[in-house]
Amino acid sequence: xxxxxxxxxxxxxxxxxxxxxxxxxxxxxxxxxxxxxxxxxxxxxxxxxxxxxxxxxxxxxxxxxxxxxxxxxxxxxxxxxxxxxxxxxxxxxxxxxxxxxxxxxxxxxxxxxxxxxxxxxxxxxxxxxxxxxxxxxxxxxxxxxxxxxxxxxxxxxxxxxxxxxxxxxxxxxxxxxxxxxxxxxxxxxxxxxxxxxxxxxxxxxxxxxxxxxxxxxxxxxxxxxxxxxxxxxxxxxxxxxxxxxxxxxxxxxxxxxxxxxxxxxxxxxxxxxxxxxxxxxxxxxxxxxxxxxxxxxxxxxxxxxxxxxxxxxxxxxxxxxxxxxxxxxxxxxxxxxxxxxxxxxxxxxxxxxxxxxxxxxxxxxxxxxxxxxxxxxxxxxxxxxxxxxxxxxxxxxxxxxxxxxxxxxxxxxxxxxxxxxxxxxxxxxxxxxxxxxxxxxxxxxxxxxxxxxxxxxxxxxxxxxxxxxxxxxxxx
Amino acid sequence: xxxxxxxxxxxxxxxxxxxxxxxxxxxxxxxxxxxxxxxxxxxxxxxxxxxxxxxxxxxxxxxxxxxxxxxxxxxxxxxxxxxxxxxxxxxxxxxxxxxxxxxxxxxxxxxxxxxxxx
Numbered sequence: 020x021x022x023x024x025x026x027x028x029x030x031x032x033x034x035x036x037x038x039x040x041x042x043x044x045x046x047x048x049x050x051x052x053x054x055x056x057x058x059x060x061x062x063x064x065x066x067x068x069x070x071x072x073x074x075x076x077x078x079x080x081x082x083x084x085x086x087x088x089x090x091x092x093x094x095x096x097x098x099x100x101x102x103x104x105x106x107x108x109x110x111x112x113x114x115x116x117x118x119x120x121x122x123x124x125x126x127x128x129x130x131x132x133x134x135x136x137x138x139x140x141x142x143x144x145x146x147x148x149x150x151x152x153x154x155x156x157x158x159x160x161x162x163x164x165x166x167x168x169x170x171x172x173x174x175x176x177x178x179x180x181x182x183x184x185x186x187x188x189x190x191x192x193x194x195x196x197x198x199x200x201x202x203x204x205x206x207x208x209x210x211x212x213x214x215x216x217x218x219x220x221x222x223x224x225x226x227x228x229x230x231x232x233x234x235x236x237x238x239x240x241x242x243x244x245x246x247x248x249x250x251x252x253x254x255x256x257x258x259x260x261x262x263x264x265x266x267x268x269x270x271x272x273x274x275x276x277x278x279x280x281x282x283x284x285x286x287x288x289x290x291x292x293x294x295x296x297x298x299x300x301x302x303x304x305x306x307x308x309x310x311x312x313x314x315x316x317x318x319x320x321x322x323x324x325x326x327x328x329x330x331x332x333x334x335x336x337x338x339x340x341x342x343x344x345x346x347x348x349x350x351x352x353x354x355x356x357x358x359x360x361x362x363x364x365x366x367x368x369x370x371x372x373x374x375x376x377x378x379x380x381x382x383x384x385x386x387x388x389x390x391x392x393x394x395x396x397x398x399x400x401x402x403x404x405x406x407x408x409x410x411x412x413x414x415x416x417x418x419x420x421x422x423x424x425x426x427x428x429x430x431x432x433x434x435x436x437x438x439x440x441x442x443x444x445x446x447x448x449x450x451x452x453x454x455x456x457x458x459x460x461x462x463x464x465x466x467x468x469x470x471x472x473x474x475x476x477x478x479x480x481x482x483x484x485x486x487x488x489x490x491x492x493x494x495x
Numbered sequence: 496x497x498x499x500x501x502x503x504x505x506x507x508x509x510x511x512x513x514x515x516x517x518x519x520x521x522x523x524x525x526x527x528x529x530x531x532x533x534x535x536x537x538x539x540x541x542x543x544x545x546x547x548x549x550x551x552x553x554x555x556x557x558x559x560x561x562x563x564x565x566x567x568x569x570x571x572x573x574x575x576x577x578x579x580x581x582x583x584x585x586x587x588x589x590x591x592x593x594x595x596x597x598x599x600x601x602x603x604x605x606x607x608x609x610x611x612x613x
Contacts, residue, residue, distance in 0.1 A: 020588070200499065220499065221500070221503045
C-alpha cells in the first residue's frame with residue numbers, strides 16, 4: 020500500500036484535485052453557472068493547499084518510487100504557486116462577470132492548471148515533469164479561449180495550442196534521447212550516468228531538444244513568438260496568471276534539470292544558454308519600447324525578465340539559484356500587481372488596452388497610481404523594492420562566476436527597460452487625460468490585491484536578507 | 496567517435512528517407528484521376544472555403560471527445576487487468592481513484608446534457 024511519505028509528499032496536490040472536483044460538482048447545482056460558492060471554495064482550496072505545503076517544510080522527502088520530491092525547495096514554490104492561484108481567484112470574478120464568462124468552468128480549470136504546475140516543481144523525474152507540463156498546458160489552452168465571443172481570445176488559444184503542442188514534441192524527444200543514452204528518466208539517474216564533459220552525441224541532441232522545449236515554455240528568444248499574441252488575446256486575469264505561474268514552475272524545473280542533473284555536461288549547453296539569455300532580454304526590452312498596448316508591453320517585458328532569469332541558470336551554483344528563486348518570487352508579485360492595475364484601468368468592452376488610457380490616471384485614482392508606481396519601480400529594478408534586490412543578487416552571483424559580459428548586457432538592458440516602465444508613470448502623473456477617464460470600479464478584492472502585493476514587494480525590499488536566507492536554506 | 500553516433504544519424508536518415516519515399520511513390524505510381532471536388536481540401540465533410548466562424552452543430556464533437564476519453568481509459572484498463580496480481584492493493588486503489596475521477600467527469604457531462612440528442 021502507499022506509505023505515509025507517499026501520501027504526505029503529494030498532499031497539497033491531492034487537496035487541489037479534490038477542490039477542483041468539488042467546484043465542478045458545485046457548478047452543476049446551478050443551471051446558470053453563476054454559483055457564488057465557486058469563488059470562496061476555490062479560494063479555500065488554494066489557501067488550504069498553501070498552508071499544507073508550508074507545513075511540509077522539513078517534513079517531506081522523496082515519494083512514489085522517487086518520482087516526487089517534496090523537499091524545502093518544492094515547498095517554497097508550492098506556496099508561491101498557491102499564492103498566485105489565490106490572487107488570480109481574487110481578481111477574476113468581477114472581470115469574468117463583466118465579460119460574461121462562466122465562473123463554474125473557469126475555476127476548476129484554474130485549479131487544475133495550478134495542480135499541473137505543482138507537479139512540475141515537485142517532479143524528480145522527466146516523465147512526471149512532462150505530465151505536469153501537459154496538465155498545465157491543456158488547462159491553459161482552454162482558459163485562454165474562455166472569452167469565446169472575442170475572436171482575439173480564440174486566436175490566442177489556437178496559437179498557444181499549436182505552438183505548445185509543437186514545443187511539447189521537442190521536450191518529449193529530448194526526454195526519449197536522454198533515456199536512450201542513460202537508461203533513466205529520473206533526474207538522479209541522468210546525473211549519475213551523464214558526467215562526461217564531452218558526452219555522447221545522442222545525449223547532446225537530447226539536451227538540445229530539451230533546451231528548445233524549455234525555451235518555448237519560458238518564452239525565450241528565438242522561441243518567444245507565441246507569447247505577445249497569447250498574452251494580448253487571453254482574458255486579462257489569465258494573462259496575469261500565465262505570465263507568472265508557468266514561468267516560475269518552468270524555472271524551478273530548469274534549476275533541477277539543467278542546473279543540477281545536467282550540470283556535469285554544462286560545457287555542452289552553457290554557451291547556447293548564455294546567448295539565448297542575452298538575445299531574450301535584448302529583444303524583449305527593445306520591442307517593448309514600441310508597444311502601445313499595455314498587455315503586449317507587459318508580454319515583451321516578461322520575455323525580457325525570462326532573459327534575466329536565464330542568467331541565473333547560466334551562472335549556476337547555490338548563490339545563483341537562491342538569487343533566481345528570489346527573483347521569481349519578486350517577479351510573480353510585481354507582475355500580478357501590474358496586471359491587476361491593467362484590469363482596472365482598461366475595463367472597456369472592446370478590449371483595447373492602450374497606454375493612452377493611463378494619462379492622468381495617477382491623480383484621479385490615488386491607490387492605483389501609488390501601487391502602479393511600486394510595481395513599475397520594482398519591474399525596472401529601482402530600490403527599495405524586491406525587484407531591485409532580485410536583480411542585484413542575480414547579477415552579482417553571475418559576476419562572481421565570471422560572466423561579466425552577460426551581466427553588462429543585462430545591466431544595459433535594465434537601464435533600457437526603465438524607460439518604458441517609467442513612461443507609464445509619466446503618463447499617470449504628468450500627462451493630462453485626452454479623453455474622459457472611465458470610472459474605475461471600487462472593489463474590495465482588487466484593493467486588497469493591490470495593497471497586499473505592493474506591501475510584500477516593499478517588505479521584501481526592506482528586508483531582503485531574510486528572504487534570501489530562507490531560499491538558501493530551501494535549495495536542494 | 497562514439498557508438499551511438501551512427502544510430503543518431505540513422506534516426507534522422509530513416510525519418511527523412513521514409514517521408515521522401517512515400518511522397519515520391521505516390522507521385523510516380525499513384526493513379527491520377529482528378530476532379531474538382533477531389534481538389535478541395537478535406538475538412539470533415541464541411542465546405543472548406545468560407546468564414547471559419549460559421550456555426551455548426553457541436554453535438555458530434557462532444558460525443559466524439561467523450562468517446563475518446565473512455566476509449567483511452569479502456570486501453571489503460573487492459574494492462575492493469577493483466578498485471579492485477581503483481582500490482583496488488585496499490586494498483587487496485589490507484590485505478591479506483593482514476594476511475595472515480597473519470598466518473599465525476601462523466602456525471603458532469605451527463606448533467607450538462609451532452610447526451611441529450613435534441
